[in-house]
Amino acid sequence: MKYEYTILPFRFDHFSNEEYLLTNDVGEYIFLKNADFEKFVTHELDSKSDLFYDLASKQIATTDKVEDVVKMLATKFRTKKSILRDFTSLHMVVPTLRCNSSCIYCQVKRHEKSDHSADMTKKTAKNIVKCIFDGPSPYIKIEFQGGDPSIDFEMVKYIIEEAEWVNLFKKRDLSFVICTNLTLLTPDMVKYLKKHKCDISTSLDGPKDLHDTNRPLQDKKLDHHEIFEKNVKMVRDIWGDADCVSALMTTSKYSLGRYKEIIDEYIRLGFNNIFLRSLNPYGFASEYKEKVAYPIEEFIENFKEGLDYIIEINKKGTFFVEGFAALLLKRILTPFATGFVDLQSPAGVGIAGAIYDYDGSVYVADEGRMLARFKNYYFKLGNVNENTFQEMFNGKLLHEIIENSCTECLPGCADCVFQPYCGADPVRNYSVQGDVVGHRPTNEMCIKTKAIIHYLMEKLHEGDPETIKIFWSWIK
Amino acid sequence: MANLEFPINVIDGNKLKISFDLKLYSKEAITATCYKYTGKYYIHESCEENTVSILFESKDKSDISQTVVKEFCNNLIDQEIRHNINKDFGYIRDLIVEEAFKPVNK
Known part of the structure; x- marks a missing residue:
């Protein structure tokens, strides 16, 4: 019938x-x-x-x-799709390429501490701030990246104060974040950051031996993990708030099989969330792939084990969030938009976030800047010292990239059951597969994201009330 | 039942050919199904009257098992359902998008 x-x-x-x-x-x-x-x-x-x-x-x-x-x-x-309404709100700024670390998966051609050839000038910094405020978004987040931006802290201060000055007239919702390995921060610097409401984002790869293997300092006499631990405490003491500093981890091949230890270390150091992040294929990571990389299937298995472990920790009464799962669950369980630049449709490159290099060059994403280090300028929108906001952010290149990054009409994505929760990464597609559209059947990001969404769906379908309650607590 | 087999015309260990009737399946569904296999295989489609023939060649030169073709057949049925649903009700998606962006088009 x-x-x-x-x-x-x-x-x-x-x-x-x-x-x-x-x-x-x-x-x-x-x-x-x-x-x-x-x-x-x-x-x-x-x-x-x-x-x-x-x-x-x-x-x-x-x-x-x-x-x-x-x-x-x-x-x-x-x-x-409301994320599209405001246009670019995340503006990453690179005051210098100098760094005191030599991370094994470093994406940037870092400069020695004493090499000032890749420091930003005040003229460029002023033009960057002007360009940022020429954009229409009512929300502006300026994120300092590097190198390690704390090495050129005077430039960080100059940009913060210039942005605050301009904002007296523009009246946007302005915020700052500095991405640093923490080792060079002094109490005075932290007090300044607190005063100017500049959040601190750092990197923690796990227990001491792993953190020091992945992220050794250039000065071999110094103990990175020990300084890190001491400075996390110093930052929190000054701020008076444990959540003022957040951390990101990167999975090298040395991290595989050690997710429980990594998660335990995050908890020991007082963090209440982790983003289990796979290595990306840019920069040195792809040059020295065999030294640090691994098959994506191994990451997926580690991720699942890590997620299960985190769920168990929550069940025992410790609130601790896995960030990628939380992002996907918000997309699966709620009607709300989520602002994760790396997984949007259309892609967030340029229209949600952009990066301004030390010389004023503007790229659609940090990974576009990495490609430029290898003389590939495909993702360069222009330069703040030569081009206007309109020329760069409403130009042919960005239109072309965005047109080719809507998963609703990309081959292999358009009819994928996980399309509503996923997104496109044209820079990664270009870098790994040769064009911005990419080839889904061999795309590692596609394999990874689908496997993780599938795993979350399994958990939701199993319907364990405790797990579901934990998931909801992560997305509140 | 033992004689019932999938209509596979094996040419060589790492190559095979399979044919589909266009009265049963749309060209769009066949091509969309082929796309999913382009990671592991070189694929060529040819068409004669109402028959589409697909040539697979494994990229790593390994032999192609019959399971691959059986999975292809099942995937093709899924793809045909997607095609049919989209043909009948896809216009509703256009209506949703149009309605969603009405405020900015005013």
């Missing part, structure tokens, strides 16, 4: 041998047994059954007027 109902746009795939997973453009999802799926798509599913009501509540089918459901879906869709 055929039933009268309208099937609304959805994507599907086999989730297991017994079930299909269905999702729609606004991120709603449902699991259907194979037989039910067949009935549904052939209009043989009873439109008065509980299962049909479930599908209708997810706006995957309807017996109502299509126009009414379209209005509802459009509102949700607009919310999901």
Whole structure:
């Protein structure tokens, strides 16, 4: 018997041998047994059954007027894409390429501490601030990167104060963050950062031996991990808030099999979240791939083990978040937009974030800057000393990149069941696969993201009430 | 039942050819299915009247098992369902996007 109902746009795939997973453009999802799926798509599913009501509540089918459901879906869709409304808000600035570390996976051609050839000038800094405020976004976050920006702290101060001055007239929601290995921070510098509400983001790769293997200081006599631990405490003591400093980890091949120790070290040092991050293929990491890299499948297995361990820790009463899972869960479980530049559709490159190099060159993303170190300037939008904001951010190049980074119409993404939760990374596609569109069947980022979303979906489908409660606590 | 086999025309260990009837499957669904296999195989499509023939050649020169072709057949059915649903109801997605961006188009 055929039933009268309208099937609304959805994507599907086999989730297991017994079930299909269905999702729609606004991120709603449902699991259907194979037989039910067949009935549904052939209009043989009873439109008065509980299962049909479930599908209708997810706006995957309807017996109502299509126009009414379209209005509802459009509102949700607009919310999901609201990240586009404000345009570029994350502005990464590189005051210097000097650094006192020699990380084994370093993406930047760092300069020695005494080599001032890659320091930003005040003229360039002033033009960068002007360019940033020429943008339309009501939110402006200036993130200092390097090298290690704390080496040229005078330039960091100059940019902060210039931005605060300009903002007296522009009145944007202005914030700062400095990315540093912490080792060069003094109490006076921290007091300055606190006064100017500049958050601190640092890197922690795990216990002492691992952290020092991945991120040795150039001065071999110094103990990186020991200084790090001492300075984390100093920063928190001055700030009076344990959350004033956040940390990022990078997985080298030495990190594999050690996620539990890494997570334990984060907790020991008072952090309440971690972002289990795979190595990216840019810069030195791809030059010395065999020394630090690993098959993506190994990362995925480590990620799953790490996530399980974190869930167990939460179950024992310690609130601790895995950042990538939290981001994806927010996309899966809520209608809200999430501002993660590396996984947006259209891609966040240029239109959500951009990076300003020490010489004033502007790139769509940090990884575009890495490519430029190897004389590939494909992702360079221009230079603040020569070009206007309009020329760079409304130019042909950025339009072309964005047009080719909408997962809704990319081959292999358009009909992927995980499309509503995923995004495009045209810089990575170009760097690894030769063009901004990329080739999904061999794309490691695609393999990784799909595997992780699938794993989260398994957890949601298992429905362990404690796990679900923990997931919700992560996205609040 | 023992004689029932998938219509595979094996040319060589690392190459094989399979044909599909265009009365059953759309060209779009066939090509979309082929795309998923382009990571491991070189693929060539040719068409004669109502038949599309697909030539697979494994990139690493390894032999192609029959399981690959059976999976291809199942994937093709999924792809055909996607194609049909999109053909019948895809216009609703256009309506949603149009409605969603109405405020900025005013």
